[in-house]
Amino acid sequence: MKSSTFNLVSSYYLSFNKNRFKFFTNAGGLKKPDIKDILERDAEIYKNFAVEAVMNSKKITSTSVKRVDYMTVYTSDLVKAVRKAAGDTGSFPNHISNPVYKPAMKAITQVVLNNKADLGIIFDTDVDRLVVVDSTGREFNRNRLIALMSAIVLEEHIGTPIVIDSVTSDGLTMFIEKKLGGKHHRFKRGYKNIIDEAILGEESHLAIETSGHGALKGNHWLDDGAKNLTLWFCFLYYTRQPVKILNKLASARAAGLYGGSKVLIDLVDGPEEPVVVEEMRLKINRKRPNLKEGICGSFRDYGEAMLNQLENRTDSDPKFQKAPINFEGVSVSGFGGWFLLRLSFHFPVLPLNIEAPSYEDAVKLGLIVDAAVKENLWTHLH
Numbered sequence: 378m379k380s381s382t383f384n385l386v387s388s389y390y391l392s393f394n395k396n397r398f399k400f401f402t403n404a405g406g407l408k409k410p411d412i413k414d415i416l417e418r419d420a421e422i423y424k425n426f427a428v429e430a431v432m433n434s435k436k437i438t439s440t441s442v443k444r445v446d447y448m449t450v451y452t453s454d455l456v457k458a459v460r461k462a463a464g465d466t467g468s469f470p471n472h473i474s475n476p477v478y479k480p481a482m483k484a485i486t487q488v489v490l491n492n493k494a495d496l497g498i499i500f501d502t503d504v505d506r507l508v509v510v511d512s513t514g515r516e517f518n519r520n521r522l523i524a525l526m527s528a529i530v531l532e533e534h535i536g537t538p539i540v541i542d543s544v545t546s547d548g549l550t551m552f553i554e555k556k557l558g559g560k561h562h563r564f565k566r567g568y569k570n571i572i573d574e575a576i577l578g579e580e581s582h583l584a585i586e587t588s589g590h591g592a593l594k595g596n597h598w599l600d601d602g603a604k605n606l607t608l609w610f611c612f613l614y615y616t617r618q619p620v621k622i623l624n625k626l627a628s629a630r631a632a633g634l635y636g637g638s639k640v641l642i643d644l645v646d647g648p649e650e651p652v653v654v655e656e657m658r659l660k661i662n663r664k665r666p667n668l669k670e671g672i673c674g675s676f677r678d679y680g681e682a683m684l685n686q687l688e689n690r691t692d693s694d695p696k697f698q699k700a701p702i703n704f705e706g707v708s709v710s711g712f713g714g715w716f717l718l719r720l721s722f723h724f725p726v727l728p729l730n731i732e733a734p735s736y737e738d739a740v741k742l743g744l745i746v747d748a749a750v751k752e753n754l755w756t757h758l759h
């Protein structure tokens with residue numbers, strides 16, 4: 378079906394009372410500034426309506442339009458269906474619908490193992506994120522999912538840059554660049570950011586986030602990531618050739634070699650996995666700011682001031698090296714690992730990601746952040 382816009386209504390994985398709308402045009406999904414612009418223009422139009430004009434149009438509408446209570450009928454079916462599947466609470470019956478949530482992963486892993494399946498795929502509510510499980514129950518999420526998709530894309534598009542969010546590991550860079558011969562373009566957090574970067578920057582074929590969001594050039598960069606990645610992954614590539622993974626699984630099985638796991642593991646044989654991978658989300662204590670005079674108000678101002686404090690410290694400490702290319706927050710390597718402190722995309726917190734070869738090294742990395750920001754945070758590192 379050809380259409381110029383569509384609207385997706387979906388539930389939100391973080392909270393049952395924050396369901397949402399997503400807007401798309403045939404040029405891709407709308408970003409926050411686009412939606413802000415639409416709402417502001419609507420508000421402006423509404424404000425400029427004269428009361429008399431509104432009354433008139435209501436009068437005309439009431440005489441010329443026949444009212445049909447379609448929504449009650451439509452939603453009653455929907456409500457019945459949801460209640461039947463999920464009970465009366467409005468919540469998902471088993472676990473929240475988040476593919477990186479541990480109980481959700483446990484459930485899919487169990488289903489794969491019980492059914493001796495070659496492959497399991499789990500989505501979130503609006504089917505824009507996915508995680509894959511192989512036949513041994515090994516999870517392909519975060520860096521490993523990216524490694525897998527990169528291996529498939531780079532077989533076809535030799536040397537292409539893979540645009541990825543900012544929290545991917547150094548092992549993944551080595552894997553993409555040294556083993557697969559591609560380029561690891563570590564950009565910013567936010568799936569729309571990486572898609573836009575892939576469209577506007579050097580020609581690329583895959584934009585993918587550690588969160589499980591992703592988009593392919595071959596699918597018009599649609600940010601309905603999981604659906605597109607899965608279609609591509611499993612069934613049909615845009616060139617209309619049947620694709621790699623299922624082919625590989627099927628031919629390995631037919632030759633009596635092995636099942637799903639070996640095929641997937643062979644594809645991503647290589648990325649070194651860090652011993653410690655941590656994410657902490659730090660809250661700012663705005664009542665006890667120890668920041669420069671004149672910084673007032675917004676979370677963003679405080680957050681950025683704290684990032685500056687941290688940057689000053691790491692710049693003057695020879696144990697740390699600033700990431701040569703970095704698009705958000707403070708990204709520094711040291712003690713065989715690295716950390717990134719940045720502003721959250723949606724929430725008034727500073728996510729801190731640390732990767733290190735040992736727990737002791739992770740603590741050393743964490744301590745420099747703690748020293749720079751502790752007076753201004755609710756949450757201290759521990």
Ligand SMILES: O=P(O)(O)OC[C@H]1O[C@H](O)[C@H](O)[C@@H](O)[C@@H]1O
Nearest residue numbers: 566567568588721722723724728
């Ligand atoms: O910045 P954070 O709070 O970690 O959130 C970042 C995430 O926000 C949303 O979930 C977006 O859909 C993701 O694309 C993004 O990665």
